[in-house]
Amino acid sequence: MKAVAAVAEILKREGVKFLIGYPVNPIIEAAAQADIRTIIVRQERTGLHMADAVSRVTSGQKIGVFTMQQGPGSENAFGGVAQAYGDSVPIVVLPGGYPRRITNIPPNFNSFLNYRHVTKWIEQVTMPDAVPDALRRAFTQVKNGRPRPVLIEFPTDVFQEEIPEPLVYVAAPRMRFGPDPRAVAEVAAALVAAERPVIYAGQGVHYAQAWSQLRRLAELLEAPVTTSLQGKSAFPENHPLSLGSGGRSVSKQLHEFLKNADLIFGIGCSFSTTNYGVAMPKGKPIIHATLDPADINKDIRAEHALVGDAGLTLDALLVEIKDRLNGKPRGRAQAVTAEIKRIKTEWMTQWMPKLTSSAKPLSPYRVIWDLLHTVDVARTIVTHDAGSPRDQISPFWECTEPLSYIGWGKTTQLGYGLGLAMGAKLAHPDKLCVNVWGDAAIGFTGMDFETAVRERIPILSILLNNFSMAIELPIMKTATEKFRSTDISGNYADMAKAFGGYGERVTEPGDIVAAIQRGVKKTEEGIPVLLEFLTEKEIEFSIHKY
Numbered sequence: 001m002k003a004v005a006a007v008a009e010i011l012k013r014e015g016v017k018f019l020i021g022y023p024v025n026p027i028i029e030a031a032a033q034a035d036i037r038t039i040i041v042r043q044e045r046t047g048l049h050m051a052d053a054v055s056r057v058t059s060g061q062k063i064g065v066f067t068m069q070q071g072p073g074s075e076n077a078f079g080g081v082a083q084a085y086g087d088s089v090p091i092v093v094l095p096g097g098y099p100r101r102i103t104n105i106p107p108n109f110n111s112f113l114n115y116r117h118v119t120k121w122i123e124q125v126t127m128p129d130a131v132p133d134a135l136r137r138a139f140t141q142v143k144n145g146r147p148r149p150v151l152i153e154f155p156t157d158v159f160q161e162e163i164p165e166p167l168v169y170v171a172a173p174r175m176r177f178g179p180d181p182r183a184v185a186e187v188a189a190a191l192v193a194a195e196r197p198v199i200y201a202g203q204g205v206h207y208a209q210a211w212s213q214l215r216r217l218a219e220l221l222e223a224p225v226t227t228s229l230q231g232k233s234a235f236p237e238n239h240p241l242s243l244g245s246g247g248r249s250v251s252k253q254l255h256e257f258l259k260n261a262d263l264i265f266g267i268g269c270s271f272s273t274t275n276y277g278v279a280m281p282k283g284k285p286i287i288h289a290t291l292d293p294a295d296i297n298k299d300i301r302a303e304h305a306l307v308g309d310a311g312l313t314l315d316a317l318l319v320e321i322k323d324r325l326n327g328k329p330r331g332r333a334q335a336v337t338a339e340i341k342r343i344k345t346e347w348m349t350q351w352m353p354k355l356t357s358s359a360k361p362l363s364p365y366r367v368i369w370d371l372l373h374t375v376d377v378a379r380t381i382v383t384h385d386a387g388s389p390r391d392q393i394s395p396f397w398e399c400t401e402p403l404s405y406i407g408w409g410k411t412t413q414l415g416y417g418l419g420l421a422m423g424a425k426l427a428h429p430d431k432l433c434v435n436v437w438g439d440a441a442i443g444f445t446g447m448d449f450e451t452a453v454r455e456r457i458p459i460l461s462i463l464l465n466n467f468s469m470a471i472e473l474p475i476m477k478t479a480t481e482k483f484r485s486t487d488i489s490g491n492y493a494d495m496a497k498a499f500g501g502y503g504e505r506v507t508e509p510g511d512i513v514a515a516i517q518r519g520v521k522k523t524e525e526g527i528p529v530l531l532e533f534l535t536e537k538e539i540e541f542s543i544h545k546y
């Protein structure tokens with residue numbers, strides 16, 4: 001059996017249903033021969049974003065796999081892998097490499113060397129019979145521990161060499177580990193003793209699928225819950241104990257509750273310092289529960305720490321806390337939920353004029369508000385992009401179902417959202433998959449709307465076109481005045497049509513809802529949709545500083 005056929009057969013045994021890639025890489029042809037659907041993108045970055053979403057929206061139960069060629073393919077893919085590394089997403093990346101006799105000779109791009117700092121596991125296969133071992137290691141790493149990309153580089157001359165049969169390979173196992181029981185008891189005592197605890201859930205809860213345990217803990221402690229952007233939708237945001245998600249812009253109730261907390265319990269989160277996450281107020285005691293001990297005491301000091309799977313951690317805490325509370329809540333819920341409701345009402349009253357504005361050009365907030373109230377939120381997966389659209393949508397989009405929002409932003413590559421929506425749609429064809437982005441973002445990956453059309457991935461793309469990089473206006477005043485440096489332009493509805501998709505340009509506030517309804521219908525007919533809303537250069541966000 002040729003080494004490349006073994007790669008395809010191993011992918012099949014690992015349950016890979018589709019391989020996303022860009023030629024030239026013989027794995028694509030071998031995968032097709034093995035009846036794995038091959039999906040060809042317009043540029044590597046988008047393909048990686050698609051693979052990334054496949055892993056995200058399945059809690060890593062399906063692992064997104066991407067393949068590309070040596071040299072330019074691998075060079076151009078770097079952003080996609082770096083983004084997945086930044087946001088801790090488990091994907092498998094399979095670049096070709098230059099033939100072995102020149103693989104380590106400049107100026108040839110060597111993935112094994114260059115991807116070292118954006119992967120958790122990396123190898124170059126130099127012998128054909130090392131293929132099964134290398135892939136077993138890669139899949140074991142990607143399915144276990146801290147989720148992050150793994151990469152195996154195959155010098156092209158390895159592919160056509162023979163390896164012995166039969167091929168011995170079984171799918172890599174998934175293993176979980178839980179926290180130290182003594183630490184669990186200490187944390188349970190601290191949580192029970194706290195008067196105003198706040199629970200902060202990260203994406204570890206998504207990967208552990210520990211949504212119901214999180215909810216039980218919140219209800220038992222009668223404690224309010226927020227999430228990181230990556231953890232958004234881990235807790236129902238219409239629950240009376242929800243404070244909404246963290247991010248650059250956040251709800252007022254989240255800000256107030258964090259400010260007045262006497263204990264913050266982070267579960268399945270890294271507490272990394274980032275502009276796109278809520279900063280923890282200084283001086284608060286923090287409990288940090290996470291899978292990766294490398295995150296403990298990294299950006300914040302933890303009073304207590306638990307290391308392990310979020311589900312096992314919450315299970316263990318629930319037992320201990322129930323024991324201490326005689327099995328039931330103490331009757332705090334009413335006061336807590338009334339306080340959340342009071343501040344939320346205040347906050348929403350402040351924002352309603354923008355959310356329901358009849359301004360022209362359109363308010364992006366109005367577009368988002370109408371979108372939220374037109375689609376079936378429970379059956380929708382939505383993602384933002386970098387720039388203003390993220391900070392406009394994340395505080396106001398109320399998730400009810402786990403993994404119905406792909407939040408991101410440890411690094412924030414413009415154009416990421418399109419591939420995420422496409423990957424989500426591949427993994428969940430029955431759901432409406434939406435990306436909300438600005439006109440700068442579409443400049444990066446817009447050509448891959450053609451991929452959505454060609455590969456029959458009917459997503460709904462909501463473009464907020466204000467002919468500007470509006471978020472940069474305050475910091476590029478002179479460049480804008482003198483050289484129009486923040487101006488951009490384009491007719492993206494026409495672009496979508498030119499690619500064979502459905503495109504509409506919307507300028508009237510009264511047309512927003514009907515356009516969305518038409519768009520959703522088109523996606524149900526299998527046609528990707530791009531709705532282009534002409535919006536004002538809105539840069540007021542729900543940002544609260546301590």
Ligand SMILES: Cc1ncc(C[n+]2csc(CCOP(=O)(O)OP(=O)(O)O)c2C)c(N)n1
Pocket residue numbers: 386387388389412413414437438439440441442464466468469470471472
């Ligand atoms: C690849 C990349 N380069 C640069 C940036 C920095 N950046 C963030 S938002 C932004 C402009 C966003 O403009 P747009 O998407 O049109 O949204 P708007 O603020 O106009 O609503 C830029 C340049 C980035 N996030 N990603």
Ligand SMILES: [Mg+2]
Pocket residue numbers: 438439440464465466467468469470
């Ligand atoms: Mg813009």
